[in-house]
Every structure is written in structure tokens, then in C-alpha cells.
Amino acid sequence: MRQVHHGCEVGHAVAELAKQVRVEREHAIVAQQQGPPLSRQMRQMEDELGVELFVRTARGIQLTEAAQSLLHDVPNILELARLARERALRAGKGMLGDLHVGIFGSGVLNVIPKLIGAFHAQRPEVRIRLRNLTKGEQIQALREHRITVGFHRLPPVEPDLAVLLVLREPMYVGMHESHALARQAEVSIRDLERQPMVLYPNTPLAGLAQEVMGAFRREKVQIAVEQEVEDVTTCVGLVCARLGLCITTESGTMLRLPGAVFRPLRSRFLKDIELSCVHRKADHSPVLAAFMEVVRGYAGDADRS
Missing domain, CATH: 1.10.10 (Arc Repressor Mutant, subunit A)
Structure with missing residues (x-):
């Protein structure tokens, strides 16, 4: 220069x-x-x-x-x-550059597209790249500088990573429309005793599957795990095939697959689950700062609603 x-x-x-x-x-x-x-x-x-x-x-x-x-x-x-x-x-000023985003199953069905869309409207010349990664893969990709930010649930505490809570999503029970519980306005953990359940994600890090099993245990209800799968799409697909019921987030209910219906979950111990945005603490790039401003604005609106 x-x-x-x-x-x-x-x-x-x-x-x-x-x-x-x-x-x-x-x-x-x-x-x-x-x-x-x-x-x-x-x-x-x-x-x-x-x-x-x-x-x-x-x-x-x-x-x-x-x-x-x-x-x-x-x-x-x-x-x-x-x-x-x-x-x-x-x-x-963060008007040009690249934003690499780590995404996962149900998050991309609702909240994440809204955030990316709002950011793109403000900074259309920033190139946005999405990568579908599990929680563990996102953490590794952040440390290897392969992604700028990641979105996942229940992030572990890491000294080099910053976490921003985006929102807490309410929980729903998914089932085939012919199931007897589909006639109820809401479904409790007790209603699911001995019902075949499909859990996701089947990853070693704490996530929704562990939260579901923990809620059954705390309410002293026996859970019957029929299958454990990797993502919400596969899970709801099995529900449509009448192979079991599932507990998912509000984002998961956006999957309107044939035959699938969703009812709010009533539970003392599993009312909602967090969605968080994670990035490197040492990353001071203008593009990241601009994107996090959008995320914080959305999180603030979610708190007020």
C-alpha cells in the first residue's frame, strides 16, 4: 500500500x-x-x-x-x-469482509435466519457463509478461526470464548396427529410415561437430550427411549413415521412434516431451553462487532416481549 x-x-x-x-x-x-x-x-x-x-x-x-x-x-x-x-x-467499519457462522439443527429453522437477515440488510456487502456443525465442532472451529460465531444450546464455560444468551425457547411435544395425546391442549411429562420417545441430539456434550432425561428423572417418571438421533429433522421424521414421540423446541415446531403435530410441554423442570451465540473473546474484528450488535438488539427485544 x-x-x-x-x-x-x-x-x-x-x-x-x-x-x-x-x-x-x-x-x-x-x-x-x-x-x-x-x-x-x-x-x-x-x-x-x-x-x-x-x-x-x-x-x-x-x-x-x-x-x-x-x-x-x-x-x-x-x-x-x-x-x-x-x-x-x-x-x-464492518461494512465489508466475511462472516462465517456455525449453525445447528433447529436453530436454523427460526431465530438464526432472522439474525442473519437483519445483519445482511444492514451490511449487504459482507459475505456470509454458513456451516452446519455440532456444538463440539463449533467450539473447535472457533479456536481454529474457521468460523466467526457459533449458535448452540447449553454452551460449556470456556475461558477463551464469550457467550451471549439470545433467547430461551419454550418446549413442545411432537407426535403423530393420530396419537391419543394429540387431542390434548398441552402434554405433561407424566403423560409421556412409558411412551416411546425419540431423543436428539445424540452428542457427548450436554444438550437437549440430557435435559429431557433429567426432567423425567426429577419428576420421577420412567422414560422409554425408542431411538436417539443426531438432529431435529431426523427426529421429527421418525415421529411422522409413528415410531415415537419427541420433545423439541419452538424452533423445532417449524418443521411442518406430514402428520406431525406439536403441543406445549407442561413440566416443572423443563419449561424452556437457551439458545446462545458464541465467539472468541480475542476477536475484535469490525464485522463481528457489527453482527453482535444485531444479536444483542434481538436478545433485548426477546427479553422485553
Whole structure:
């Protein structure tokens, strides 16, 4: 960038000198101008570029081919420098750059698209890339700088990661529309005793599946786990196939698969579950700061509603 800046200055100075000594455009011959200041300025420009720009003759001062080429390129160089400066200023304000987002199952069905859409409306020139990753994969990707932010539930406490609670989502019971419990306005944990349950996600880190089993245990209700799957789409798909019932979040109810219906869950110990945004504490990029401003605004609205 510094070389470009010097090139722009020299090119601009050549153009100004050419005007001062009244370059004859057709022959590229300039009139003699007396005085050391002009000569010193010419020599300084030549030293800066490392090429001869002026030829002193008995007739005056003639521009070399290098000088003529520089004069031809000056408008383009100056415009490119202006654009580069403008882009640098916009990038410094978070208006340009890349935002890599780690997402997961049900979160992408409701809240996350709203956040990304709001951010894109404010900063349409920022390139947004989504990556579907589990909680553990997101944490690793953050530390390896492969993603900028991640969204998941029940994030573990990590010294190098910052966590912002986005909202707490209410819980629902999913079942086939032909199931007897579908006739109820709401379903309790007690209603689910010995009912075949499909749990997700089946990952080693604490998540919704562990929260569901914990709620059954605390309410002293026996849970009958029929299957454990990786994501909400597979889970609701099995519910549609009448292979069991499931407990999911409000986001999960956005999956309107044929035959699936959802009823609010009534439980003393599992009323809702958090959705959080996670990023590196040491990341001070303008794009991240701008995105987190959008997330905090949404979280504040969710608290007030």
C-alpha cells in the first residue's frame, strides 16, 4: 500500500510538472524552466521510481517513454488508490469482509435466519457463509478461526470464548396427529410415561437430550427411549413415521412434516431451553462487532416481549 501511495504521489507530481512546463502533447517536448527547485523535484521523482523520467537536451526537457507511460496510468492509479482507501475505510467499519457462522439443527429453522437477515440488510456487502456443525465442532472451529460465531444450546464455560444468551425457547411435544395425546391442549411429562420417545441430539456434550432425561428423572417418571438421533429433522421424521414421540423446541415446531403435530410441554423442570451465540473473546474484528450488535438488539427485544 505504501508503494502504491508513493507511485500515486510521483505520478501526480509528474503530471503537475508537465503542466507547469507546458508539455507539448503531440511531441512530448517541454520548455526549459530555470531554477534548482524544479530540477531537484525531478531528480527526487526519478530516485523514487528508480527510472529516468526526464531527458535534458539543448532544446529543453523531454519526457522519456517511462514518464509518458506513467502519465498515461496516473488516472487509473489514482482511482484505484481512491477505491482501495474507500474499501479499507468501509472494512474498518464492518461494512465489508466475511462472516462465517456455525449453525445447528433447529436453530436454523427460526431465530438464526432472522439474525442473519437483519445483519445482511444492514451490511449487504459482507459475505456470509454458513456451516452446519455440532456444538463440539463449533467450539473447535472457533479456536481454529474457521468460523466467526457459533449458535448452540447449553454452551460449556470456556475461558477463551464469550457467550451471549439470545433467547430461551419454550418446549413442545411432537407426535403423530393420530396419537391419543394429540387431542390434548398441552402434554405433561407424566403423560409421556412409558411412551416411546425419540431423543436428539445424540452428542457427548450436554444438550437437549440430557435435559429431557433429567426432567423425567426429577419428576420421577420412567422414560422409554425408542431411538436417539443426531438432529431435529431426523427426529421429527421418525415421529411422522409413528415410531415415537419427541420433545423439541419452538424452533423445532417449524418443521411442518406430514402428520406431525406439536403441543406445549407442561413440566416443572423443563419449561424452556437457551439458545446462545458464541465467539472468541480475542476477536475484535469490525464485522463481528457489527453482527453482535444485531444479536444483542434481538436478545433485548426477546427479553422485553
